[in-house]
Amino acid sequence: MKEAKIQFYSDLACDNRSVTLVTGWLFLDYLDAVTFPLLFLACIAGSILVIVITHRRVAESKAREWFLTSAIICVLAVSDMVGMVFEGGQFAINVQDFVDSRPRSDLLRSLEWNMLQATMRWGREASLTLSNWLLICFSVERIISLRPSRMNSLVYLDSVKGGAACTLLVLLCYAAISPLPYLVDDTGYYVSEATNLTYHQPDWLRMWLEVQFYHEIIFISGTFFTLSCSALGVYRLLKSHQEEQKHLAQQGLRKHLVAVRKPSNGSSSISTGATRALIGCLFLYFFTQSPVVVRNIVIQLDKNCVFNIPGVDKKNSETIVVLIARLNFALDFFIYLVVDRKFRQHAEYLFLEMLGRVEDRKTRRKKKLLKQLSDSRSTSSGSSLIPNSPSPSYENDQSPRFIMEALLGTEETKKTAEHCCYEFRDVLHAKTTQDTLLDRVDEWKI
Known part of the structure; x- marks a missing residue:
């Protein structure tokens, strides 16, 4: 060598x-x-x-x-x-x-x-x-x-x-x-x-x-x-x-x-x-x-x-x-x-x-937050401020009407709904403020 x-x-x-x-x-x-x-x-x-x-x-x-x-x-x-x-x-x-x-x-x-x-x-x-x-x-x-x-x-x-x-x-x-x-x-x-x-x-x-x-x-x-x-x-x-x-x-x-x-x-x-x-x-x-x-x-x-x-x-x-x-x-x-x-x-x-075994992160997060909305609204006291509103169900938790009712409910549900709207603002096309949601009532046809 x-x-x-x-x-x-x-x-x-x-x-x-x-x-x-x-x-x-x-x-x-x-x-x-x-x-x-x-x-x-x-x-x-x-x-x-x-x-x-x-x-x-x-x-x-x-x-x-x-x-x-x-x-x-x-x-x-x-x-x-x-x-x-x-x-x-x-x-x-x-x-x-x-x-x-x-x-x-x-x-x-x-x-x-x-x-x-x-x-x-x-x-x-x-x-x-x-x-x-x-x-x-x-x-x-x-x-x-x-x-x-x-x-x-x-x-x-x-x-x-x-x-x-x-x-x-x-x-x-x-x-x-x-x-x-x-x-x-x-x-x-x-x-x-x-x-x-x-x-x-x-x-x-x-x-x-x-x-x-x-x-x-x-x-x-x-x-x-x-x-x-x-x-x-x-x-x-x-x-x-x-x-x-x-x-x-x-x-x-x-x-x-x-x-x-x-x-x-x-x-x-x-x-x-x-x-x-x-x-x-x-x-x-x-x-x-x-x-x-x-x-x-x-x-x-x-x-x-x-x-x-x-x-x-x-x-x-x-x-x-x-x-x-x-x-x-x-x-x-x-x-x-x-x-x-x-x-x-x-x-x-x-x-x-990546393997397609579970839903993507945004879908899982959305269902989790909407489940929190449903649980929070069902336990809140008092009737809804929107007349003739149907009782919420898990299948209808994604509707804008449900999020609007939560915003007009107790402070706890309002905070949760605001966070939900912020989390999925790309889906709802709305900001987290209540005034903006009220302005979109006609478009949502509630």
């Missing part, structure tokens, strides 16, 4: 400053080639399903508005997809090398392939950095929402739209600039290789790479510490909230619990599910990013001759780290599926709808 020595550093005092590239493919290379398509499909399909199911949950909530938590989950899913797309570019390069019949030591890629590899490296680092910051934002939002003063309610996205947009823009800029020295260094090296010139790394770039290397270690380690504290805080607040609910229920204050402690925007289930999903994502992050920190520290110590690592196959260690790190992009959907019961129910109904 042939070997090729590539010298990365000018100081020859330390033998560990050279990296050995072994020709041919090893077992881990084949494992990477088999697992990557599966992880790629899991990431793309899972992220799309996360966005679709999150949108369905928002549409079926009482407020029917986007929350900050839902927006963060969707942006995190998009970041995972982008990161896996960049991983796909690197996978294409590996396949191209495998198809090429020449030994790897003699393989000289074209400048386009080399620039693609440099861009893929930059994109992977940028996507991972963005995901780290989104997890931190997710943790901060969960802590704010779980405070006793907020009663486990979510923050509306419209109320913080400007701040959220500015924060996302800053994070995107930071994620794009952070791995930039790697892109500059790779570009200079590949251009010199294409023009048969010797690449001399500038002093300012060498210093920038050193700073970026230590910055990466500090950033990931700091993210570990921040997310660990956030996970403990979120878990404690969630347990406190659940204990408070149990205490009030044991004292026979179920009605008081529903009326006072339940969020007014109906976001309790989304908030609790998001908290559990966050804790699951944090454990996944610790598992996938710990090898990256260890790898970076070992490489830095080895490069500085702090200790020798004889017989260490850097290529195999790099492949293992990449295989584990890819799980960070691919398993978020399964985390949500396992820890969030409501998310699991929506996913089940979505697949059943």
Whole structure:
């Protein structure tokens, strides 16, 4: 088996400053080639399903508005997809090398392939950095929402739209600039290789790479510490909230619990599910990013001759780290599926709808709300204000006359009917106000 020595550093005092590239493919290379398509499909399909199911949950909530938590989950899913797309570019390069019949030591890629590899490296680092910051934002939002003063309610996205947009823009800029020295260094090296010139790394770039290397270690380690504290805080607040609910229920204050402690925007289930999903994502992050920190520290110590690592196959260690790190992009959907019961129910109904086993979401929601209208009207006191109106039946619950009678009944039925009209305004062609419905009486021929 042939070997090729590539010298990365000018100081020859330390033998560990050279990296050995072994020709041919090893077992881990084949494992990477088999697992990557599966992880790629899991990431793309899972992220799309996360966005679709999150949108369905928002549409079926009482407020029917986007929350900050839902927006963060969707942006995190998009970041995972982008990161896996960049991983796909690197996978294409590996396949191209495998198809090429020449030994790897003699393989000289074209400048386009080399620039693609440099861009893929930059994109992977940028996507991972963005995901780290989104997890931190997710943790901060969960802590704010779980405070006793907020009663486990979510923050509306419209109320913080400007701040959220500015924060996302800053994070995107930071994620794009952070791995930039790697892109500059790779570009200079590949251009010199294409023009048969010797690449001399500038002093300012060498210093920038050193700073970026230590910055990466500090950033990931700091993210570990921040997310660990956030996970403990979120878990404690969630347990406190659940204990408070149990205490009030044991004292026979179920009605008081529903009326006072339940969020007014109906976001309790989304908030609790998001908290559990966050804790699951944090454990996944610790598992996938710990090898990256260890790898970076070992490489830095080895490069500085702090200790020798004889017989260490850097290529195999790099492949293992990449295989584990890819799980960070691919398993978020399964985390949500396992820890969030409501998310699991929506996913089940979505697949059943795709198979034609159940009715679509809007039809089920419509029947549920009209059933609530029927039950509310049958239990309300007093006669209907519309003379000679027939007694309602479940078959006639979809008629505009029934919704009009509910609007003119008690306050409870009025609120339910208004919500029903808002839910199906495309069907009724009416707004949620009583005046608008009264104006449409002639058209409905009541």
